[in-house]
Amino acid sequence: MTTRVLLVDDQPLIRFGFAAILQSQDDIEVVGEAGDGAECLERAAALDPDVICMDVQMPHMDGIEATRALAEAGTRAAVLILTTFDRDDFLFETLEAGASGFLLKSAEAEHLIDAVRVLGRGDALLDPQVTRRVLRRMAPAAPEGADGPADGGQTRDDGAAPGEAEASDAVGKAGLTGREAEILTLMARGLSNGEIAGQLFVGESTVKTHVSNVLMKLGARDRVHAVIWAFEHGVAG
Structure with missing residues (x-):
């Protein structure tokens, strides 16, 4: 089964890098990209991805607000928060908003791949x-x-x-x-x-x-x- 992924980040180079990592796997397909939370809502509705890789700090609508809006809309996609900030306020706000996972952008490529696969299976779980x-x-x-x-x-x-x-x-x-x-x-x-x-x-x-x-x-x-x-x-x- 192929896991369909939507990448959301305001930095094109970041999206390019994540796409390259994920597209290297036969069971993962990047179906779209968005540059902010508002665009994410539109793309998620149109593409129906399995997993949304979401940045936190973005213009217009940040990742926390976008995650909350996705949850309220009943979007089936699991949201994986990707951030450069290892901060508890981000962690708890995103989980309360409806995110299914939280990963630092400094993580190894294998961790990103594993996280997408886990969320794609519906087996999202907090690491220890x-x-x-x-x-x-x-x-x-x-x-x-x-x-x-x-x-x-x-x-x-x-x-x-x-x-x-x-x-x-x-x-x-x-x-x-x-x-x-x-x-x-x-x-x-x-x-x-x-x-x-x-x-x-x-x-x-x-x-x-x-x-x-x-x-x-x-x-x-x-x-x-x-x-x-x-x-x-x-x-x-």
Whole structure:
């Protein structure tokens, strides 16, 4: 299956370089380019790409605003944010806007290729370093260097971390089955579908079905946002 990509960056040379890297792969096709967020919306509607590689800082409409507009329009494409700035404000704003991945432009070419393939499969997932940053952001009371509260959840407004009862209540309200909640916890730990299947001794197709059900019940755009929900509600394990 070929992953169709739209490149969005205000610098033509950057787009040219990314296109050269991605077009070198038989399973990736660059179907179009855009120079700013407004043009991206038009091109995305016309081309229906699988993945949109999006710069953050652009004139007229930046990448965060464009990502939010794409999500609100129900665009099926996964958005991969590409930026030169390793800043938490960009990271969290883009994830909250609906992005499915975040990669620095200084990353190796293989990382860009892998990221596009992952998002193209619909298997978007935060890498461990980014996951830890998300969890620390959601659990500000955690000690420096820790991955979060002892139970893996975020702090509440009163400073306390949600316990098992609150996590169970959140799972119940979302309508998740016990197995779906278990798989969500493993997703939050960074396991792939194959790794989850191996740990639970089930087929990978079964895991994919459960993951799809989790996303649907949570109203999550993809795995990234399901994982964020798990952190927010103390279900990350």
